[in-house]
Amino acid sequence: MPDPSPSPTQAAGFLTIDLGALADNWRALSRRVSPARCAAVIKANAYGIGIEAAAPALAGAGCDTFFVAHPREGARARAALGAGPRIYVLNGLQASSDPRGDYRDHGLTPVIGSLDELARWSALAHAGSAPIPTAIHIDTGMNRLGLSFFAGANELRAAMADHHAGRLAIDLVMSHFVAAEEPDNALNALQIERFTDARALIGDGLASLCNSSGIFLPQKPFLDLVRPGYALYGGNPTPGQPNPMKPVVTLRALIQQARVVEAGESVGYNARWTARRRSRLAIILLGYADGLPRTASGDDRWRGADVIIAGRRCPLLGTVSMDLTVADITDLPEEAVQAGMSAEFLGSTISVDELAERSGVSGYTILTGLGARFRRRAVGADGTVTEA
Numbered sequence: 001m002p003d004p005s006p007s008p009t010q011a012a013g014f015l016t017i018d019l020g021a022l023a024d025n026w027r028a029l030s031r032r033v034s035p036a037r038c039a040a041v042i043k044a045n046a047y048g049i050g051i052e053a054a055a056p057a058l059a060g061a062g063c064d065t066f067f068v069a070h071p072r073e074g075a076r077a078r079a080a081l082g083a084g085p086r087i088y089v090l091n092g093l094q095a096s097s098d099p100r101g102d103y104r105d106h107g108l109t110p111v112i113g114s115l116d117e118l119a120r121w122s123a124l125a126h127a128g129s130a131p132i133p134t135a136i137h138i139d140t141g142m143n144r145l146g147l148s149f150f151a152g153a154n155e156l157r158a159a160m161a162d163h164h165a166g167r168l169a170i171d172l173v174m175s176h177f178v179a180a181e182e183p184d185n186a187l188n189a190l191q192i193e194r195f196t197d198a199r200a201l202i203g204d205g206l207a208s209l210c211n212s213s214g215i216f217l218p219q220k221p222f223l224d225l226v227r228p229g230y231a232l233y234g235g236n237p238t239p240g241q242p243n244p245m246k247p248v249v250t251l252r253a254l255i256q257q258a259r260v261v262e263a264g265e266s267v268g269y270n271a272r273w274t275a276r277r278r279s280r281l282a283i284i285l286l287g288y289a290d291g292l293p294r295t296a297s298g299d300d301r302w303r304g305a306d307v308i309i310a311g312r313r314c315p316l317l318g319t320v321s322m323d324l325t326v327a328d329i330t331d332l333p334e335e336a337v338q339a340g341m342s343a344e345f346l347g348s349t350i351s352v353d354e355l356a357e358r359s360g361v362s363g364y365t366i367l368t369g370l371g372a373r374f375r376r377r378a379v380g381a382d383g384t385v386t387e388a
C-alpha cells in the first residue's frame, strides 16, 4: 500500500522539540524537591509536544512516574515507555470505561475521584486476589474531582474501609492546587492545611500536592511526590519572575511572500489594521488552525505578538487567518526578507509565556494547541534528530 502520509518536506510549519532541555528541566525540578520524588505530567499529548517523544526522554532522565488525563493517553504512554513506570490516569475511572480492558491491560492506575468510582474499582478486586494499585484524589478546594474534604471523614473512611478489606493497595494520595502560580493567594496555605488533615485519615501511599508552580511556593509543600507538567515543557512556573526553566519548543513557519502595501490600505479580514505608512509585509504560512491564537495579531490600536524574521522582532498585524498570518517587516533592511525564509514564533527569544501574554491567553493554551500540520522533529541530548 502506498504511504498516505505527506512528505515532511511538504510542511510549512516546523516544530522542533529539544529533548535535552526537557530532560534538563525534569532534572532541575527533581533536584529542587529532593528527597521528594519528581513525576511528569504528560497529558494532552505531553502538552502538545508529543507523548511518544517526551515520555521516553523523561524516563531516560530518571522519571519513573507519569500522569495522563485519559486511559487512551495512558495506553499510548505505556506503548512508548514499556513495562515498569507507573502511569496514573488523573481524570479517574470513566463511567463508560471497561476497567479491565482500559486500565488493567495497559497497567494504568486510575486516580479515584468519587465514591462511585471507588465502588466500581474495588469491585474489580475479587476475593483472594492481590489488592489493586489505587490512587486517591482528595478535593481540597478545586471542587472538580476528588473525594470531598467537606463530606469530611466519611468519604475518606470509605476508601480506607476498602483498603483495609484488602481490596485496594493505596499507593498515592493526592490533591491539586487552585492557584499555585499566585504565591500570595491564601488558598495555597488553606489547601496545604486541608490536605494535611486528610492525610491523617489516609496515611497510606505517597502524598502529592504540587504541580509546576506548587514546586516554587514558599511553603515548599513537596511531600513525597511532585507532579509538574507546564514547567517541564519550558513554561514559566513563576509568572512575573524570570523563568527558571529552559525552552523546549521552537516553532518556525515559512514566509510565502514579501509584499508592499500603500499607506491607507488595510490588511486581512475585517480590515482591522490599516497601514499608516507605505509598509512591507511578510505573509507567513501559519494560522489559527495551527494553534496561533486569533488574538495574537495587532490592529490599529494594539501591537500584536512578535515573530523573529532575519534576526529581528517584527509585530504581527491584521486578523490571523486560518492558514496565514502577516508580519510587519517595514523596519528591516530592504531585501532582508525573501520567500522561503522562515519566521520564528517560539524559541529562545520568544517564549511560550510571551506569545501567550501578547495574545491574551494562557501558555498552557499555546502549548496544547500546537497544530497537527507541523513537521515535528525531536532533537536528542546528543544532537540526534528524529522525526516525531
Ligand SMILES: *Cc1c(COP(=O)(O)O)cnc(C)c1O
Residues within 6 Å of the ligand: 041, 043, 090, 175, 176, 210, 211, 212, 213, 227, 228, 229, 230, 231
Ligand atoms: C495538569 C495537572 C498537573 C500539572 O500541572 P502543571 O501546572 O502543568 O504543572 C498536576 N496535577 C493535576 C491533577 C493536573 O491536572
